[in-house]
Amino acid sequence: MTTIYWFSGTGNSLAMAREIAGTLDDVRLVPIASLGPAPVAVGGDFGVVCPVYFEGLPLIVREFLERIDASRCPYAFLVVTVGGFSGWAAEEGRNLLRRAGKELDAAFAVKMPDNYIAGLDMPKAAARDRLHARASLHAARMARDVAARTRRRGTSWGIPFGWLAYATLGRVFAHSCRGRDTRFVVTDACTRCGACARVCPVRNIELVDGRPRWHHRCEQCLACIHWCPVAAIQIRGRPTAKRGRYHHPDVSLEDIASQRG
Numbered sequence: 155m156t157t158i159y160w161f162s163g164t165g166n167s168l169a170m171a172r173e174i175a176g177t178l179d180d181v182r183l184v185p186i187a188s189l190g191p192a193p194v195a196v197g198g199d200f201g202v203v204c205p206v207y208f209e210g211l212p213l214i215v216r217e218f219l220e221r222i223d224a225s226r227c228p229y230a231f232l233v234v235t236v237g238g239f240s241g242w243a244a245e246e247g248r249n250l251l252r253r254a255g256k257e258l259d260a261a262f263a264v265k266m267p268d269n270y271i272a273g274l275d276m277p278k279a280a281a282r283d284r285l286h287a288r289a290s291l292h293a294a295r296m297a298r299d300v301a302a303r304t305r306r307r308g309t310s311w312g313i314p315f316g317w318l319a320y321a322t323l324g325r326v327f328a329h330s331c332r333g334r335d336t337r338f339v340v341t342d343a344c345t346r347c348g349a350c351a352r353v354c355p356v357r358n359i360e361l362v363d364g365r366p367r368w369h370h371r372c373e374q375c376l377a378c379i380h381w382c383p384v385a386a387i388q389i390r391g392r393p394t395a396k397r398g399r400y401h402h403p404d405v406s407l408e409d410i411a412s413q414r415g
């Protein structure tokens with residue numbers, strides 16, 4: 155049995171997890187957001203599929219890897235979906251897993267549409283389609299490697315003393331991540347539909363008079379911003395009103411909403 159633990163805000167990582175799972179025998183998909191804070195004993199082969207945030211792993215994924223016991227796993231792999239560059243993510247996963255009693259056997263990074271709307275606009279339809287098509291081919295190759303239990307280091311330092319830069323960036327992100335929702339604002343376009351609260355993987359959004367209020371437990375997945383059907387959520391100081399919204403075409407709002415169990 156292979157267990158694939160996944161985390162996703164706009165569906166790229168879930169789509170990859172599903173594509174890999176679809177080609178393996180005896181596999182189950184487990185959303186990381188559905189697991190409580192208790193330690194997890196991981197058995198059998200296992201993988202983690204998630205996005206890269208600020209050149210490292212999302213905080214929720216780091217914390218999951220910090221509380222697992224993987225010492226009895228024969229094979230472990232990590233797949234990160236990235237907008238451009240996977241930075242420190244593979245090394246971070248390797249280090250955390252080592253502490254959990256297991257060497258990371260294979261690490262993969264797959265390029266997909268970049269959902270970081272605070273920094274850039276979403277790709278146009280043609281570019282998006284090309285990225286999705288290439289990612290599907292990549293998923294098929296990754297699945298073959300996983301089925302064959304291939305070993306693959308998948309490191310990417312990129313820059314001199316990269317580990318130092320990435321470790322620093324990771325610390326800064328970890329420190330600020332949960333409170334970064336203070337920059338989110340909701341405009342009068344809000345129809346009080348409640349979708350933002352439903353998609354939040356960590357129940358960080360309360361609806362007050364039907365409009366979102368954030369509670370500073372944010373993972374920065376940006377699901378609330380991208381899944382709002384009328385693009386009513388903006389980031390203060392960033393031109394997000396002029397930018398497009400994105401989610402993977404094969405993933406629904408319900409798929410994301412159901413990840414928290």
Ligand SMILES: Cc1cc2nc3c(=O)[nH]c(=O)nc-3n(C[C@H](O)[C@H](O)[C@H](O)COP(=O)(O)O)c2cc1C
Binds near residue numbers: 162206
């Ligand atoms: C807060 C945040 C930070 C990000 N940082 C990076 C990054 O450092 N490098 C990168 O290549 N992509 C970065 N991205 C883009 C995502 O990793 C990428 O779009 C990913 O496929 C999204 O996965 P999801 O759809 O499963 O949520 C970032 C996205 C977010 C929301």
Ligand code: SF4
Binds near residue numbers: 348350351383385387
């Ligand atoms: S998803 Fe958008 S429209 Fe719906 S309640 Fe949230 S902010 Fe308002």
Ligand code: SF4
Binds near residue numbers: 163373
């Ligand atoms: S508040 Fe928005 S960005 Fe933060 S974790 Fe919830 S859905 Fe993701």
